[in-house]
Amino acid sequence: MTLRQAQDDALRQAQDGASITEAPKPGGAMRQARGGRSAYDGSGWTPPSWVRIVAPVVVGLVILLLWILVVDVLAIAPRALPSPIAILEQIADHNDIILEDMAITARNALIGLALGAIVAILLGALASAFGPIDGMLAPLVSAIAVVPIVAITPILNTMFGASSQFGRVAVAAIASFVPVFVNVLRGLRQTRPVHRDVLRSAGANGWQTFRVLTLPTAVPYLMTGLRIASSIAVIAALVAEYFGGPADGIGTAIATYAKSGRAALAFAYVAGGIAIGLAFFLVTSLLERIATRRKPV
Amino acid sequence: MSAPTTGSTPAASTGLDSAGTDSTGADSTSLAVRAAGVGKIFPTKTGDVVALTGVELTVAAGEFVSLIGPSGCGKSTLLRLIADLDSTSSGELQIFGKSAKQARIDQDYGIAFQQAGLLPWRTVAGNIELPLELHGVAKETRRARVAELASLVGLSDFVDRYPDQLSGGMQQRVAIARALAEQPRLLLMDEPFGALDEMTREYLQGELTRIAKDTGAAVVFVTHSIPEAVFLSDRVVVMSPRPGRITEILPTGLGDVRSESLRESPEYFERVTAVREALHGSPVERANER
Numbered sequence: 401m402t403l404r405q406a407q408d409d410a411l412r413q414a415q416d417g418a419s420i421t422e423a424p425k426p427g428g429a430m431r432q433a434r435g436g437r438s439a440y441d442g443s444g445w446t447p448p449s450w451v452r453i454v455a456p457v458v459v460g461l462v463i464l465l466l467w468i469l470v471v472d473v474l475a476i477a478p479r480a481l482p483s484p485i486a487i488l489e490q491i492a493d494h495n496d497i498i499l500e501d502m503a504i505t506a507r508n509a510l511i512g513l514a515l516g517a518i519v520a521i522l523l524g525a526l527a528s529a530f531g532p533i534d535g536m537l538a539p540l541v542s543a544i545a546v547v548p549i550v551a552i553t554p555i556l557n558t559m560f561g562a563s564s565q566f567g568r569v570a571v572a573a574i575a576s577f578v579p580v581f582v583n584v585l586r587g588l589r590q591t592r593p594v595h596r597d598v599l600r601s602a603g604a605n606g607w608q609t610f611r612v613l614t615l616p617t618a619v620p621y622l623m624t625g626l627r628i629a630s631s632i633a634v635i636a637a638l639v640a641e642y643f644g645g646p647a648d649g650i651g652t653a654i655a656t657y658a659k660s661g662r663a664a665l666a667f668a669y670v671a672g673g674i675a676i677g678l679a680f681f682l683v684t685s686l687l688e689r690i691a692t693r694r695k696p697v
Numbered sequence: 698m699s700a701p702t703t704g705s706t707p708a709a710s711t712g713l714d715s716a717g718t719d720s721t722g723a724d725s726t727s728l729a730v731r732a733a734g735v736g737k738i739f740p741t742k743t744g745d746v747v748a749l750t751g752v753e754l755t756v757a758a759g760e761f762v763s764l765i766g767p768s769g770c771g772k773s774t775l776l777r778l779i780a781d782l783d784s785t786s787s788g789e790l791q792i793f794g795k796s797a798k799q800a801r802i803d804q805d806y807g808i809a810f811q812q813a814g815l816l817p818w819r820t821v822a823g824n825i826e827l828p829l830e831l832h833g834v835a836k837e838t839r840r841a842r843v844a845e846l847a848s849l850v851g852l853s854d855f856v857d858r859y860p861d862q863l864s865g866g867m868q869q870r871v872a873i874a875r876a877l878a879e880q881p882r883l884l885l886m887d888e889p890f891g892a893l894d895e896m897t898r899e900y901l902q903g904e905l906t907r908i909a910k911d912t913g914a915a916v917v918f919v920t921h922s923i924p925e926a927v928f929l930s931d932r933v934v935v936m937s938p939r940p941g942r943i944t945e946i947l948p949t950g951l952g953d954v955r956s957e958s959l960r961e962s963p964e965y966f967e968r969v970t971a972v973r974e975a976l977h978g979s980p981v982e983r984a985n986e987r
Binding site: 592594595597599601603604612616694 | 781782801802804806807808810812814816817818827828831859860861875
């Protein structure tokens with residue numbers, strides 16, 4: 401399986417309906433789940449908390465050692481699979497150009513995420529306020545959700561020209577739109593009857609009810625949508641680079657170096673791509689955690 | 698629904714007998730609630746459901762009235778009609794001589810529900826001052842009022858906490874403080890202690906009688922607990938389902954002071970029995986007579 405196929409698969413999975421409609425996790429439940437040493441958790445034996453950190457580290461080290469064994473010691477790996485040590489060397493030697501390309505891809509993903517999210521929030525608000533608009537948008541959103549983003553990427557890249565980053569930004573924006581829209585629309589419908597009664601009995605008007613109740617209720621859902629969309633935006637911005645546009649960015653570099661036989665440098669760029677995705681995910685997860693820390697009473 | 702400002706019944710703390718007539722009097726605004734022939738029908742796919750029919754009820758200013766009855770008797774519906782959270786299907790309903798809608802907009806009543814219904818992202822102070830904030834009360838005034846209300850419900854040390862850091866009883870006290878924020882002359886309560894444990898419940902009942910006395914507000918209190926209704930009320934309105942209606946109104950005559958010793962007094966038990974018999978529609982068998 402080539403890297404491109406793998407990424408296409410990841411993108412398709414990410415766009416799957418099931419993965420874009422998670423409910424926000426209340427902070428309390430998470431805190432409880434991490435409580436650890438409860439007597440009745442159903443599974444009988446609870447491992448001590450350090451195991452949760454050490455176990456994945458051990459798995460990672462074992463894989464790394466196997467990798468070194470296959471490539472460096474036994475030398476039975478194909479040429480396209482470089483040694484982790486070689487990759488680290490490439491990262492150290494070329495960190496300046498890797499960082500430069502990372503900045504370009506990250507910028508495309510961020511602008512795309514912001515654009516997609518803004519449009520999604522505006523349309524979500526309209527759809528929740530006016531039933532007919534919801535009816536009009538629903539088929540359109542379903543259509544966008546099922547269009548494989550890679551299928552329209554070459555068209556968008558051609559549309560906005562080979563010297564413009566906007567084709568890539570547009571791809572990231574379209575990919576981010578759906579999860580944000582779905583979650584915002586859902587969040588705007590989560591106000592509880594007792595809260596609506598409280599505001600009505602306090603004589604609140606429509607705008608006050610939106611500002612004081614509807615909007616704060618929807619924010620955790622918006623943050624969940626943003627968290628899901630952030631990973632998709634990075635993947636979309638990176639994959640879009642395989643289909644033309646300016647000769648920069650992480651994706652372009654991976655394609656170029658993989659084709660020209662510099663596998664270790666290509667993998668160094670892959671590490672850069674992982675770093676961007678991780679950064680986006682961690683920041684949006686943190687925002688989500690902050691937004692969901694007050695669970696409804 | 699428009700309220701004729703002079704239309705009223707004579708002073709009617711005796712309740713049922715005086716309501717429902719169209720006689721006019723000068724003191725309409727001294728009545729907190731006047732319901733005449735009030736009915737509520739909920740249309741459903743399988744036909745109309747009569748939730749309430751022919752409700753005749755007056756609540757005098759400063760009076761404490763409980764609505765009691767089995768599920769489906771329309772007691773919560775009646776409260777929601779008074780609060781203008783639902784609209785009447787028939788009959789006439791006046792709150793301080795105004796329409797229910799006008800009374801809601803004028804903030805003549807405060808309301809508390811079985812669920813505290815606090816906004817989880819606001820602190821205790823933020824929740825208490827919510828009605829004041831919505832009505833454009835200045836920040837300094839709000840802060841002073843919050844301090845006053847927090848001490849009234851005994852939560853002065855907790856104004857900066859968030860609702861999920863409080864117990865159920867404390868959350869309910871915040872909800873009561875919020876209901877009192879606009880100094881309403883009428884307090885509407887829909888099973889506010891229904892989800893609390895017995896000890897907290899009895900404690901808050903005592904607190905509520907004190908608060909009602911201090912503020913001089915009339916209270917309409919929905920409950921399905923007989924002892925609670927008797928302990929709190931000047932009059933207990935007994936309701937019955939299918940269709941929801943008032944079957945009896947019992948004055949308790951237990952006086953203004955409601956202390957814990959009242960719970961052990963013979964008059965109290967007598968009233969509890971009377972309400973129980975009214976609910977069951979026949980004299981209740983005593984355990985030792987079985």
